[in-house]
Amino acid sequence: xxxxxxxxxxxxxxxxxxxxLRCSPISGHKSVSWYQQVLGQGPQFIFQYYEKEERxxxxxxxxxxxxxxxxxxxxxxxxxxxxxxxxxxxxxSSLDRGRYEQYFGPGTRLTVT
Amino acid sequence: xxxxxxxxxxxxxxxxxxxxxxxxYTVSGLRGLFWYRQDPGKGPEFLFTLxxxxxxxEKERLKATLTKKESFLHITAPKPEDSATYLCAATSHGQNFVFGPGTRLSVLx
Numbered sequence: 213x214x215x216x217x218x219x220x221x222x223x224x225x226x227x228x229x230x231x232x233l234r235c236s237p238i239s240g241h242k243s244v245s246w247y248q249q250v251l252g253q254g255p256q257f258i259f260q261y262y263e264k265e266e267r268x269x270x271x272x273x274x275x276x277x278x279x280x281x282x283x284x285x286x287x288x289x290x291x292x293x294x295x296x297x298x299x300x301x302x303x304x305s306s307l308d309r310g311r312y313e314q315y316f317g318p319g320t321r322l323t324v325t
Numbered sequence: 326x327x328x329x330x331x332x333x334x335x336x337x338x339x340x341x342x343x344x345x346x347x348x349x350y351t352v353s354g355l356r357g358l359f360w361y362r363q364d365p366g367k368g369p370e371f372l373f374t375l376x377x378x379x380x381x382x383e384k385e386r387l388k389a390t391l392t393k394k395e396s397f398l399h400i401t402a403p404k405p406e407d408s409a410t411y412l413c414a415a416t417s418h419g420q421n422f423v424f425g426p427g428t429r430l431s432v433l434x
Contacts (some may be wrong), residue, residue: 216368245420245421245422247422247424252426253426253427254329254412254414254424254425254426254427255369255412255414255422255424256424257421257422257423260420260421267420268420268421270421300366302368302369308419310419311374312356312357312359312374312416312419313357313359313371313374314359314371314422315371316361316368316369316370316371317368318367318368319366319367319368321366
């Protein structure tokens, strides 16, 4: 079975621009979470979606938004990019139903110049 | 507020030199404690889930244990290919994971 996939792999944007990152979960997984990982730190929780509903939101500004589609894939949008948004953005999927292990994709490396 | 800390920040071992990594957590109503391995520039790779104090899990040279306040990842006779950052995470309600900063492990041949 394919693991979690993310696209694109790398992205370079300019301050003030907008970006959309995409994620496809493991087949059968209905929950998708997004994390931001700055170099040298652990991942920071941004959002979790389950069955297309937002179930949790981390301490990130409203410039960050996400959605989940009927096929359980997900998009993360970031508006008005700042230099500090440069990071590895990770998507994780989980089976839920009492099992909380999250399986991560390879990430999207976003560089804001 | 839920919090996870890890120590040491970095660890250098000789091949075959066993050691332990520590993860301390402050989480109300722990629903799971997770260990991941992360190679540079890649996503975290799932290793173990621990649900209750006293639980232990093993995989090859790795063994994870859990108490009410901390978890340990024991590495027995490590090899250079075990070099990576090891992340610990906890969740109190199965939604967002709170991650520690990680321990960077280097195993020298």
